[in-house]
Amino acid sequence: MAKLSQLARETDRAFHQKNTAHKVRASFSRRTFLLTGFGSAMGAGLAFGFARQARAGIVLPPLPAGAQLPAADTLFEPTIWCTIAPDGEVTVNIVRAEMGQHVGTALARIIADEMDADWNRVRIDYVNTEKRFAGQYVTGGSWSVWATWDLFRQAGAAARYLLVQEAARLLGTTPEACRVNDGIVVGPNGSLTFGQIVSHAADNATLLKKSLTPQEMAALPLKTPQQRTLIGRPVAALDIPPKVTGHAVYGCDVHFDDMVYARPKLPPTRYGARVRRVDDSQSRKVPGYERFIVLDDPTNEVQGWVVVIAKSWPAAKLATDLLKVEWTPTPAQEVSEADLLVRARKLHEDPRSGTNIYDDPGVGKAFDTAEETFSQTYTTAPVAHFTLEPVNATARLHEGIWEIHTGNQWQSLILPTLAKAAGVPQDQVRMITYYLGGGFGRRLNGDYAVPALLASKALGGRPVKLMLARNDDMAFDSIRSPSFQSISCALDYQNKGIRAMRYDVVAGWPTLAAAPAFMAEGMGGKKYDPFALSGADHWYDVGPFHLRAICNDLANQTFRPGWLRAVSAGWTPWALESYIDEAADQLDQDPVAFRLAMLDGKGRNAGSAPNAIGGAHRQAAVLQRLAELINWPDVQDTLPSDTGIGIATTFGQERNMPTWTAGAAQVHVNQTTGQITCQKIWLVVDAGTIVDPDGARAQIEGGALWGLSMALFEGTEIVHGTIAARNLNNYTPLRMGDDPEIEIVFMDNTYKPMGLGEPGVTVVAPAIGNAIYNASGFRLRHLPMRPQDILTAQKQGA
Template structure:
């Protein structure tokens, strides 16, 4: 592959890109770093973008735009190129997205959560890249127009653009971008573009255009889409891993003779994370893994998790929630919650539980790795949410540098946070380096569950203070759980003094006008490999928050909708989604044998409100959700249908978590092993889902998580309306429901 050459300033910013003679196309490189935009372009013999480029314009008018995130069904493979193409004034039919390489110095996300890192998580791709990619597109457009102004000897002010075309209206001349690529030359510096120079929303052609679908969908429909599990490379062998049952456990005794007797099994490798079986086919490695499972024993001495039982630990979690010596750390504060509780006319108190949950991504975890003979470089084929982390991990294993690791990003068959962790990359590189062959590691569902990175088990103690007029004047929310940041984001964990940004996300309630609020956390250390899961911390925290709001509405003798409208008088966007969803569901209409429940969701500035209609089979304890109504204000809508798709998908995910999904832990190991004992939502249990976008003038705020949040609390609140009993423990399984209502 031909690549362009770069010169860099000492701080690593791109300063200038050489002009190379060739017949390929025109490449623009716009680097995003610390809020500064520096740029350059090149002509090359390759019609594809060079590794540090954002845009390539081919002589055939093809426009390749780099996408700095992975695609796991959330739609950024379309949305991000579309944002840049809008300002470039590109002909969308000529745009082709390409995955950007793992180079955060160029492709990093400036959103505060990542601060220049390159990863796909937390619904921050569109909010983080929105302005920067618009500026990058506007700069590329300006360079094209400058080149035409110089060639035609006309003022720049007389030029305009149509899709992929520069126009000189007074002379009637037009020229396609591909033609301009043949003669454009590099300015000494990239054009200065401010936000004021960008298109006003009323001139958008692409952003918000309902006729534009997701670019990844056709290949997924016709079967040509390639996921990581589809990758084949010459000389490749296969691997399975019998995973260690908990963090830190190592194989103690491995009897490999039976596995090696299986046709196609080439090698058995005891490793720190388990036992790998290498073979010529997937079937052989799977059979070898099963043979090992019977006789392999594990050394769990010194592991924290080995004494953890999720059921037996519950009394301790509850004690720590009430223990004044527990030393909680604050997450969100407003006013003086302690004083308001001490002086309250009445205190309302409640508690809530959520269990460990598995990501349940459809595509099994997999990776292909080929380590060079000198063990100083490698090539990876994987669908990952953290491409740069993947190269850092691989480089660390090989004792080399990340630039020596080439990563080929693949479509992901579901991520939901599971593909943030780089454990599959680490394991594959270790195996490939040991056997000196390209290897494809595929974890069985059993091993993926054994090595689960679950959402933590959480306990919530909620307290509220009412004054003598019955007004809500104080709010105290304490969560007891393992710390997700400690495992998933250690630098942030340290920088924040041990606070858990991921696990405590959603405890803050700035949109509710409660004058005195304290949200805080107590850390449990139980040895579980907890990680983010779709919904982030808001997935469990909004369950506690929104159920508690309904409990307070009952205590104040208020309608739950009226209660929320009263609390959100200072937040018009929250009011708008609440009013819209109430209208959709006909909130006041009585239901025979059914009831409605309401919840409000907020995540990083996106507001959603949900209402569910439920019935209950009291003899079986099974909850049936018949209909879901959801409204959302995600700020500026980039792709209308994808916003609704993400909202619906989040609702399905949230429904499954609310009613069914639960991992149990005994002696540090996950009890469940596959979907036979970890069921997920079935099609027969799907309700009708009705969605509506509520428009506002806010900037785009992200869609990947928000659909999850209102579902569980709305179901619990509906059951209270139906039975007068409260379900404060997720999941609301039939067994748990029967225990409460009988």
């Protein structure tokens, strides 16, 4: 047990150091099982598995005359992204949020590989907000590895270069005569570890004060793929031990001795509510209840909120339930799911609405002269994030600085809002970073930190931990918007292909709601939300193509659309790949051959460096590999009755950073009950260089399960301006018993690494939809696809 505890402390020292600095006490009572019974049983194995390797001592050369040792705590910081300590420990600074995707391990590999560090001496520090990292704090869009790759390779090369320069000076040789391996610089007459080099920097004019300009860093030689020792290799994940032992600190673990608890009483809708009257007569009967606060919010993030303050969370929870609040009615309370669909259809029918992304010459002529046109519409229900850890934040005023203790995915976005809420300059607000108990895009929006700060402000800066119960979390969620998509093609029966395509995507726009500065520009200078369209801007050659993005303004006025894992790429491939299968059926074409013929890599689909080298040809390659993997099309003849396999392919996440993905699903449909069972999923992924193989597989697997959840189980409905489902009694994500077998294949190449957090989601729903058709003969065009939909289709003869 002692070894296990020591291991956890060492591995997670970053969190414990920052918590000590801020006098935060984390309560681990809910993890007692891990730290006692389970920990005792597993301690020896864990300590053995994660212990660092011992190294034989290396004799240092004598110090030059007059040289002095630096202070023991002196760190060498070649760039802001890493430090090397005198004991040889390499710390990599991580600005990305850790929410189960092992991002720290992946990013630390990049810098450690390039500097030839000893992986057993590498640790990670999830840094708090600081001016030097400004603008870097965002974890979403599957960007982390992709956006950090070049930066961290250069940073690692800079560290290696400076360490070799200093080692050569100490060893009395030239840098060219030295080589580096596993944290040791070896010269002709001796060797030095990184720690020894730092310890023996002769004076402040040498190593510890050296730095490189951006131009010098860019000129440094980088390793070839063949020279890499950590990237793509199996190594121990650095974040696993604290999670296993229960020492990982999440936002909900934060505690201060003089802290109070808060829970909100939410208005009936997100926007427009105003408090008329509050009655706390019943709340006052709860032991520990202190007061309520009607929040005065200059940011308008939490309109009409009343927050209950109590000495404990149970007291805050019960007192909030008993609090009676009367609000002014809002127009949003009259909005239903049906209203949103009616509005979407009306916007789709109006040629003046929305923003054109593509409008190729010849679309109209192709449709006017077509032998036949073929049109379909597809819809999706709202989806909630339902993170395991409901959103929470702890705020206090400490030494003139507003501290926000929470887990968040985009600190750079919410910091200005928090400063506005506090009424102070932004440099007087600091976010303290913790592990996230689930993000999935929900914590890109830091709106939940605002009421914590406002409550603390109302109490004179006293520490306030604001927590949302599950039903609060669901009601306040920035949900994935319901969507409506219309696809039409002019078909060419003679050449068995598509002559032209029109594609409209209508949904609420999350970027418009939360980060309008990041809206993209379409044709004619009109703005649109790229995260409400990605996936529709496909790589198929369909002749002249007209693509339009349309904001469902009623959705944005009713609730706050949010980014949810895969964002629009979670619904656009559902429509497009279902439609492509339907079009292939219309033209009597094999669906795989039909797709491959359109992935010809011509024109705008040719791809470009450095992110989309190969273009549509790489998407064709993953599809061909998938066909070989499942033995398409012969596999269909080997399946039992009421069982089918469907395929799909896409490029999530974005056209400028495509992760080419092809997927297949094997599905059984019970024709009596309508029950749909996904038996197996195959995924072939080309994400370029795979930095962290284990993490990559986990990401794709987790994404596929989420895609399955949204395809067959997960979804709710807008009723009276908000979602109807508030807990697991009426919100039904995937259960463990419904997990299928999953087979994942990564294409082997050395291209720049792309994202892996979301692409696993994208192809699952259309593959399942196409499999349902092959198993039952019924086309379903709404997500989620549930047993009742099969029974309804049977009655209608669809």
